[in-house]
Amino acid sequence: MHITMPHFENARVLVVGDVMLDRYWHGMSTRISPEAPVPVVNVNQTEDRPGGAANVALNMSALGCRVSLVGVIGDDEAGQILQRSLTAAKVRTDLQISATKPTVTKLRVISHHQQLLRMDFEDKYAPEDSSDFIAKVSQLIADVDVLVLSDYAKGSLHNCQALIQLAHNAGVPVLVDPKGDDFTRYRGADVITPNFHEFEAIVGACASEEAIVACGETLMAGLELQALLVTRGEHGLSLLRPGQPELHLPARGREVFDVTGAGDTVIATLAAALASGQPLPEATALANIAAGIVVGKLGTAIVSAAELRRAIIADQGAQSGVVTEEQLLLAIEDARAAGERVVFTNGCFDIIHAGHVGYLEEARKQGDRLIVAVNSDASIRKLKGTGRPINPLDRRMAVLAGLEAVDWVVPFEEDTPERLLRRVKPDVLVKGGDYREDQVVGASLVRAHGGDVRVLGFVENCSTTSIVNKILHR
Incomplete structure (x- = not known):
């Protein structure tokens, strides 16, 4: 379910x-009463609920x-x-007041996190x-x-x-x-x-x-x-x-x-x-x-x-790692309730290399939680042509989820992450490369709800395409 x-x-x-009113009297009990075989409680805290x-x-x-x-x-x-x-x-209360009966009250005496006595006041x-x-x-x-x-x-x-x-x-x-x-x-x-x-x-x-x-x-x-x-x-x-x-x-x-x-x-x-x-x-x-x-x-x-x-x-197992969109939205809601800033980035991440790792570490520093949205296999083929991706979606997401900087990894099927951005509404949208901020896909959507857009650089001479070409050359 x-x-x-x-x-x-x-x-x-x-x-x-x-x-009814639940009353709690808390205190230490270290001795037995000389008057009767009952514990003596030194009440130091009272509470009404x-x-x-x-x-x-x-x-x-x-x-x-x-x-x-x-x-x-x-x-x-x-x-x-x-x-x-x-x-x-x-x-919102609409309580009838009885002129002849008391408010039902239960008084509990507690010591060392254990109830010793309960007294009920009711008619x-x-x-x-x-x-x-x-x-x-x-x-x-x-x-x-x-x-x-x-x-x-x-x-x-x-x-x-x-x-x-x-x-x-x-x-x-x-x-x-x-x-x-x-x-x-x-x-x-x-x-x-x-x-x-x-x-x-x-x-x-x-x-x-x-x-x-x-x-x-x-x-x-x-x-x-x-x-x-x-x-x-x-x-x-x-x-x-x-x-x-x-x-x-x-x-x-x-x-x-x-x-x-x-x-x-x-x-x-x-x-x-x-x-x-x-x-x-x-x-x-x-x-x-x-x-x-x-x-x-x-x-x-x-x-x-x-x-x-x-x-x-x-x-739902959505504290971190690979998640569905619904799991992600629930996790984001909890993060925001804790006052955390959510960072979003996306890409193919076909062969994870040092450039990706450094970039994601920098992205994580832009806020408190990092979401990495990953292109599906079909969308990569449309973008990169036949022969790509080298690694299928589940493997790419598994590697990303293993990185310390990444909180959640979520897939998307479309050519761009705009639909996902509309649902997530990140506080910060991050992209790497030689883009200007106004060229980043989804930048206007993020800014419309008060978010920031930032462009970070990749490590030079380090890309999936160059790695693939080097392997093919050899």
Whole structure:
């Protein structure tokens, strides 16, 4: 499966559900209390993070989506902290304030990167605490691409069926992160994303992937679902769709540090990718990559667009070397996000010689990353005549990719690299030889978007043609 970075900036998502505040108290623990056999923690750092549905929204905002959040908070300090944090993260909030219930808060005491204690402050919400949800969603639903229901069984999602119907009337797909032992309340949703424990609590024990598929198909039929995504921890994800082959993806986390909030990251990335126009299998693969990143972090955490992009590049093997155009564009996006200047040059590079090596080293010094675009065999024959190239394209690119100065090597079929230049938009276009800058192919294109054009000299008396002629003479 070919995975690309979606255009998250085009995604509009509405999250409705149980918002909460996750608090972390960090400190050293070096002794046991004389009052009871419990560790004494000297707290030296406190941290507040949005949790639950708020964490789902935060994850989407970190990816670059336009996200709105509907939920319930209490009329208290925790609610104010939550509101400020979400606003600072560019999440549009429309939160109903309960006059009688506190903001759901989870306090974790951590020492040496381990949780020692968790304390929950909550009082389950009654229907009147979320009585404005239907009106709020009705006002927002026409301007979103996906609706996410994030259920943590805190009581704010007491009328899921009405919300699902609202979305479907507006032509908006619904994704649900479910909770509890009654999934009939999510009937008609497009996708639900239970973890494996939640899934087995509904369908019974599943000792194999075949059992997961069989039970999943029964569940989808009973709930009229378009898809079921089961998150299986260290066993990865399983995507099931009626009448289509199942998709089992292995876990991507190299080191699992903390699974807190991993389900939030999965549904957030899945929804954001779908809202960006990605097909469901590709969106699932992106969610799997994001989950692999977040489990390597402590506590409720988010995955940024830069982190996801970098992981996709690593997954596609495009950190350096020979790449496709799509891989190249993704790698360039990551380089620019890091503030790096991209240099572009092109040529036949039929027989690599000292002139090429010196030229490419000088080209690399014009910026931070060097792209070498290489003429295809057919385009070289048109330029140089029969008998050329001496070396086929794959060998020429392999040699170039082995040079320290070169970051990415990409082929092009046309006589000139103008089409590729339009896509890449390099910061610097470099050419070698006796050209004037205004004679360099693509110079006007690069200058039009604010780039520079520079001409560098080759090493004298060193060219592929002279080498070929010398061999033929001998």
